[in-house]
Amino acid sequence: MTDWAGKKVLMIGAARQGIALSRYLANKGTKVILNDRRSDEELTAAREELEGLDISWVTGDHPIEILDGVDMVCLSGGIPLNLPLVQAAVQRNIPLSNDSQIFLEAAPCPVIGITGSSGKTTTTALVGEIAKQHFAFKKTDNQVWVGGNIGNPLIQEIDLMKEDDIAVIELSSFQLEIMTVSPNIAAVLNLTPNHLDRHGSMS
Structure with a gap:
């Protein structure tokens, strides 16, 4: 919607x-x-x-x-x-x-999604920094927006984004439970037995 x-x-x-x-x-x-x-x-x-x-x-x-x-x-x-x-x-x-689903439906720029059992926040920040350095090397005024489950819901900044920007979003397993839209690029880092009190099993 x-x-x-x-x-x-x-x-x-x-x-x-x-x-x-x-x-x-x-x-x-x-x-x-x-x-x-x-x-x-x-x-x-x-x-x-x-x-x-x-x-x-x-x-x-x-x-x-x-x-x-x-x-x-x-x-x-x-x-x-x-x-x-x-x-x-x-x-x-x-x-x-949820906020991430609605963000992905409306985002005007390419979105890179990061998920997995551990390492999400570090990888999200690293990918964001790489993208920032890319724009700096190209000497463009494009922005990189980093957020999601990392602590900054990107939906609150979506109206500031431009189509040539890049968004990097951390996605938790809780958010992904109900999501039906995927980022343009996605990385699944690893899967370990986390949050089984919520998910019940690894399957």
């Missing part, structure tokens, strides 16, 4: 990714519902970051009724797919997405 005006999106999780995506969608004319099980008091800083935007907050629980009329459900990286609210969305055939 790229035409967000007038759509209704439920964002589950008000961590860094959820805040960045909620801001992006609200600025595109989307009616955003931001849901987090934490209390209003615990979410004071997050609410201040999004003050003035057309965002409705539902806190303290994950009530199923907030799915009514929703066009899409977006998940922060730490939200498990077995959460009853997410399962209810799947049963209603409501599409699931």
